[in-house]
Amino acid sequence: MRFPNRLRRAVTRLLLTAVGLIAATVVATAPDQAQALTWWKKEWPYRAQLDLDTSAKGAPLSQALGRTPVLVRLHSGNFKFDDAAPNGADLRFVAADDKTPLAYHIESFDPLLGVATIWVDVPALASGATKPIWLYYGVKDAAPAADGAGTFDPDYTSVYHFDGAAGAPPKDRTAYANTAQTAPDAMDQASAIGAGARFTGVGPMIIGASPSLAIKAAGPFSFSAWVRLDELQPRAALYARRDPAGALVVGFNQGTPFVEVAGQVIAAATPLTKGRWTHIAVTADGQAVTLYVDGKTAGSTQAGLPELNGPIAIGGDLPGGDLPTLQAGVDEVRFSRVARPAALLQLDAAAQGADARLVAFKADEKQSGHGFGYFGVILKSVTIDAWVVIAILGVMALASWIVMWSKTRYVNRVDRANDRFLRGFREHGDDLLALAHLDRMNPNERRGLEASSIHRIYLAGAEEILRRARGGGRLVLWGESIQVIRALMDATYVRENQRLAKGMVLLTISISGGPFLGLLGTVVGVMITFAAIAAAGDVNVNAIAPGISAALLATVAGLAVAIPALFGYNYILTRNKAVQANMQVFVDEFVTRISEQYSDRGYAQAAE
Incomplete structure (x- = not known):
């Protein structure tokens, strides 16, 4: 089977390329590490991505638009009101570049009922596309930054939300104050x-x-x-x-x-x-x-x-x-x-409208994102060297999973084909060479035997017997001839074992190398953490714990690579041993039967 060999070479090239690219990235981005790990403003701990979908799945838009006031509806299903200021003063909307604040104003914000309506000034909307923006929140003492007049372009001369008190004349939300x-x-x-x-x-x-x-x-x-x-x-x-x-x-x-x-x-x-x-x-x-x-x-x-x-x-x-x-x-x-x-x-x-589909909320990153919760604190503290190790481990994990999938698929196919061959071999009884004539088989039978390793071993011996029989007359195999046939079958048996073992070295590398790479990332991360503490002169648990926990993430990643590879390796190895045992048993059986049938004693017994 050539596929595992090509796969091994491809995965090896992928691993080397990934290491080179990661190393280049470390050199190029190390000075900007702090910037890469920060958000729009680090004081805002929570954010959510909002996708403005103008395709057929969202709110279809027939042509591109410029500045557009977009309604954002918040409710308890897409927003955590408990994490925001009671009046929504900490809300901030930022463009897709995660740098440009967007003008907005709040029409209503009721944390008790868990509903809010907010108008956001979006600079442009394309037709049939998805445009992301960010909603930041979580600073409960933040000063209000709403800008009603800036939410609407100057060509809006009056906008009435009717969000004031009953009996009071409604206020105009534009800059014209009508x-x-x-x-x-x-x-x-x-x-x-x-x-x-x-x-x-x-x-x-x-x-x-x-x-x-x-x-x-x-x-x-x-x-x-x-x-x-x-x-x-x-x-x-x-x-x-x-x-x-x-x-x-x-x-x-x-x-x-x-x-x-x-x-x-x-x-x-x-x-x-x-x-x-x-x-x-x-x-x-x-x-x-x-x-x-x-x-x-x-x-x-x-x-x-x-x-x-x-x-x-x-x-x-x-x-x-x-x-x-x-x-x-x-x-x-x-x-x-x-x-x-x-x-x-x-x-x-x-x-x-009530069934609006323009704004789609992604998962709130307080629950599953960078910088949130205990796991988020760890991710936020991971240094660039640890990310390099984790990235290499990710490539190793991908390679090991590909090998496990391909090898399991291969051994299953070989095992099924071997079973088909053995059934056919038993059905032909004393005609030991019946399955050696591939030209006499129909295409379905040939395809059914192509993947069989035992059939390939059988052909090595059967073809040698047929070659010796071409001279005509009665074929007699002496002890030396039978040893030659066994040697040919044993050589094919060795090659089949090599096929079964191809690619397994990648699993052993993942099993033994994964934890050591993870440990390397942890040690380097701990060194950097203590060096940073020494430079800052700030020795307390809050300064130490995030760095240590982030450094340990590399070890966790190494174990996450090694443990599945270990289970997969043992499973495939067990299956390979079963196939190898079946091949060895067949070699012994076939050689014994040809010794019995083609020796002088065999002919004498047949004549009697």
């Missing part, structure tokens, strides 16, 4: 995103006029909101703005979303479901006004907006208007002075 003049009728603590407004027909929420909210004639504009209709009313207003130059109204007629602008009405094809949260958006780019429902285009008209500078009504009409006040829940109202792309509105609808 706080509402009046409050909604009521507040719902459980809304589309955290808390939200509820309009019961009493009156609208009024937002005063401001330069940042002004719309020029045929100017760009975007409006979006989450809406839950509590009643299907005739022509109730969600957004209303009226000026002498014209008006813009967004509302619902018996549950069907519509937009009125420049004397034209855009209406969706189907009404909304009562009691269900739906994302409604309207954009104007100077040439067309488009209505979106749950991120999908529901209607469009070729028109531009009139000049609008007056106040805005949310959840009803302005004084003097003829539309009734809405009876619905409303949340996350946004105004923009640009026409937001359809891809962003589609993402908002998909990433902010």
